[in-house]
Amino acid sequence: MKLYSTKNHNLSVDFETAVFNSLPADKGLYMPTFLPLLDTEVIANWDKKSLQEIAFDLAYALLKDDITAEELKAIVDEAANFEAPLVPLDKDVFVLELFHGPSLAFKDFGGRFMSRIMSHFLKKEHKEIRILVATSGDTGGAVALGFLNVPGIKVTILYPKGKVSLIQELQLTTNGNNIEALEVDGTFDDCQALVKQAFLDKDLNEKYNLTSANSINISRLIPQMFYYANSYARLKNQFKDVTFVTPSGNFGNIAAGMIAHKMGLPVKQFIAATNSNDIVPQYLTTGVYTARPSVQTLANAMDVGDPSNFVRILDLYGNDKVELEREFSSIAFDDSQIKQAIVKVYQEKGYIMCPHTATAYLAIEAEKAAGNQTAENAYVMLSTAHPCKFPDVFEELNIAYEIPSSVDELYHKERQQKPMTKHFEDFKTYLLGEG
Template sequence: MKLYSTNNHNLAVDLETAVFNSLPADKGLYMPNVLPKLDDAVIAGWDKKSLQEIAFDLAYALLKDDISAQDLRAIINDAANFDAPLVPLQDDTYILELFHGPSLAFKDFGGRFMSRIMAHFLKKEQKEIRILVATSGDTGGAVALGFLDVPGIKVTILYPKGKVSPIQELQLTTNGNNIEAIAVDGTFDDCQALVKKAFHDPELNEKFNLTSANSINISRLIPQMFYYANSYARLKNDYEDIIFVTPSGNFGNIAAGIMAYKMGLPVKRFIAATNSNDIVPQYLTSGNYQPRPSVQTLANAMDVGDPSNFVRIMDMFGKDLDALKQMVGAYAYNDEQIKTAISEVYNRKKYVLCPHTATGYLAVKDIKADDEQNKDKAAYVILSTAHPCKFPDVFGELGINYEEPEQVKALYQKEKQVKQMGKSFEEFKAFLINE
């Protein structure tokens, strides 16, 4: 597979270069030169295949020139060794539970797949790799567990101090070994800016082989296609259409779904559900894209004021806003609406939505109100991105109980190892050089 930059379609690099470099020098994002269309017969047979078999069909179509079928199957079977069940919520609405991996968040799919892809290439190259990752909550935990004790790789995770949940912070800071955590006195956008500046700093790139495990890295997006396709396979015989509703912060998750659609996955529409950081919903309404500093919300993993992956989405639609709006919609909700939705679903169904998933539930209600003609034809799939246990303060306030997973109980016994830092790039650079 060859990849180009969203800022330069004439660029052509191989998969290994894109995985380890993360960002092109022109500050665009890597995208596959071609998103190959899968045969209709392959897609038609997915209802008889497992998630891992469907994942192989998608990944092999993209990566067959870079990784052998045998190695790719082994990577997928090891990385995606947990389920992503569809749970019926009401008649035509399903919750796609993506929190059954080790860090209890959807980002386990991307983090585990990426770590194994890198390990595959490292066997050949014997490189020493330094991974820098910014997190607003769940990415860091998934990356930490995905890369823990992987030979030849050291991971530095930056997170906004005081703006992640207690469980998320424990997942970031209790690993040790090749994983280090830095609490930045700022927002997620400040953390992301530090990472991006580091990738473009000549002195740091001379000293380290830098790469990222954020969704800016193409190897994070590829495995996130898997559960969209698997959901379609489970529902395709019962519904004419499927509408995916994706809680969205940095817009990598929904970008992966759109990649699967471009490869032939039959989808009627994608809906991005956001919190008060509503840059994309505003853009789809006004046509004016205006990034701004992020604000803190209950759905903290979506507290992003300048979503990096939105440029990939625009690239896939040829930067044509009208074409984008035909396939992608977006809604935004504030904290009070999120809490009301959580309480409503718990009282009615005894099902616990995390704050991110609650934005998806609210979006489905609005979609149905706006689209009566498709009411009986479509299945609505809400991507549930994190286990409720990551947000104890929210559910304590609402008086909602949930069962805490065993791996979370074990975290309380571990000691946090974290460094404190301001948002100055000079301070961050000096830390990396001198540690």
């Protein structure tokens, strides 16, 4: 697979280069120069295949020139070795549960796939790398568990002080070995800015082979296509159309689904549900994209004031807002609405949604209230994290949930985070001072 920069379509690098560079020098994002169309017969037979088999079809279509079929199948089978079940919430509404992996969040798909892709290339090149990753909550845990004890890789995770839940923080800070966590006195946007500046710093790049595990890295998006395709396969014999509703912060998750759509995955509509960080809904309303500092909400992994991956979505549609809006919309909800949705669904359906999932539910309610649903359309709302990651929310709402055994174990581990300011010179000095 060859890739270009969203700021320079004449650029061409191979997949391995894009994986380890993460960002082009011009500060754009890598995108495939060509998206292969999936054979319609292959898609037609997906209802007879497992998640892992569907995942291989997608991955091989993109990476067959970079990794052998045998090696890629082993990577896919190991990375996606847990299920993503569809749970019916209503006759036409389904919850896609993406929290059955090790870190209890959807980002396990990306973290595990990326770590194995990097390990594959590192074994051939005999080199070591340093991963820098900013997290607003769930990315860090997925990356930490995905890369823990992977030879040749050291991971530095930056997270905003006081703006992640206790369980999210424990998943970031209790690993040790090749995983370190920096507690940044700032917001997620400050963490992300530090990472981006580091990639472009000459001194740091002379000392380290730097790369990222955020959704800015193209290898994170590929495995996120898997569960969109698998969901379609489970529903295609019941419904003519499928609409995916995705809780969106940095917009990598929904970008992955839209890339799969461009490869032939039949999807009627994509809806990005956001919290009060409503930069994209505002853009669709006004036509003006205005980044701003993120605000803290209950759905903390979505607290992003300048979503990096939205440029990928725009690029997919030739930066044509009119064309984009034929298949994409976005709507925002505040904390009070999120709480009300969690309580309503629990009382009426007995189902517990995390705050992120609640934004997706609210978006579906808004669509139906506007009269946009049909009997032939299924709504799939992506449930991106286990409720246990938000103990304060559910304590306030007086809703009890089952705590996974892996979470109980975290409380007995020692935290090892290090404090960091939001100033790049301090971050740079820290990195350069390490051996």
